[in-house]
Amino acid sequence: MTGGYDGLVTERRGQILVLRLDRPEARNALTGPMMRGLGAAAREAENDPEIRAIVLTGSGDRAFCSGMDLRVFAEGGSVGFDNPDDADAYRRLSSGELGVPVVGAVNGAAIGGGLELLLGCDIVVASVDAKFALPEVKRGLFPGGGGTGLGTRIPVGVALEMTLTGDPITAARGYELGLVNAVVAPEQVLGTALGYAAKIAANAPLGLAACKELVRLTVSDPALAAARLSEWQSIVFSSADAKEGATAFVEKRTPTWQGR
Known part of the structure; x- marks a missing residue:
């Protein structure tokens, strides 16, 4: 069963809910409707006892998510939430506090808010071509969506290097650091992530x-x-x-x- 929200496709595969960021022409950059959709989908997953795991991925092969869509933001696009329950679910999804286990399927670059979303994932499968970066300081900002917690997933010195320079690391480096659980060929990313999710869903x-x-x-x-x-x-x-x-x-x- 497939459905979705503006910029987000949802697909039910047995006990697994696949959430796919679906703006490949914009490198799956986050908009207000996408964030609200993610919050609503995450909340619905928690309330459905038949959903035992979530797989979070993106469309295309260029980017998992390039973070907030700065063009939409600059044009006054809203990133707020109409429903406070959806806002709380999105916060818990991105902070790793969601009640349902989440597997990230990184089909391309995870930049800024995209990497912050991955920090909320419990297991991360990445394409060999994927890159990871928190470049906010290059734009006069800082990773305010949870990226400053990167040091809880990788060594603090490397987290400081990434946040202070804004430079990217490769999928191979992410694997060495423990940020990524598996690095596979691009065409194997979703299947590998679904395999992890199936193993999780089989447990209590x-x-x-x-x-x-x-x-x-x-x-x-x-x-x-x-x-x-x-x-x-x-x-x-x-x-x-x-x-x-x-x-x-x-x-x-x-x-x-x-x-x-």
Whole structure:
């Protein structure tokens, strides 16, 4: 099933929701409608228990996303949100706080806000031709959409180099630094990302949510992570899915998850 918003195509593939930035003529640069669409789609995914993973990608082979469309912005285009729930979902998508695991399929350059979107992804698959950059300082700005948190994903010294110079790095360098999980041929990007998403979707939803939150919190806020660990333990280890996982293992069958 395929649908979409202005500049954004959504496609349901079983338990996976594919979100594709669809302005290839503008290097998939973000506009207000696209951001609002991403927020709405992310919120709907969280509210649909049948969606177990999201794949975020772009159209064409030149760019995943080149960041905010400065031409539209300069012409007075709105980047605000009409629905505060969509605004919150977009913020959580780009900050890695969305309840649904997200796999980035980087078909081309991820620049500025495009790279910031990828920082919200839990796994990143990149084309061998992809490049990554936060060039805001070259334009009198700074990466205010989460890019200053780059040091939580790669060494701080390299994060400072990228943000202070604005220069790009290659996909191979991104892989070496841990920003990227896999580098593949351009035609293999989406398929590889869908493969990761399928593996994720086969696992228990509560366990996935716990892993996603706690792994990220351990990096950014260890004290809060320790507190949340005990909370998640009481939720997950007493859940129906925990019992189902053990039973399915003993019975040598595929578990049927309920998300509770």
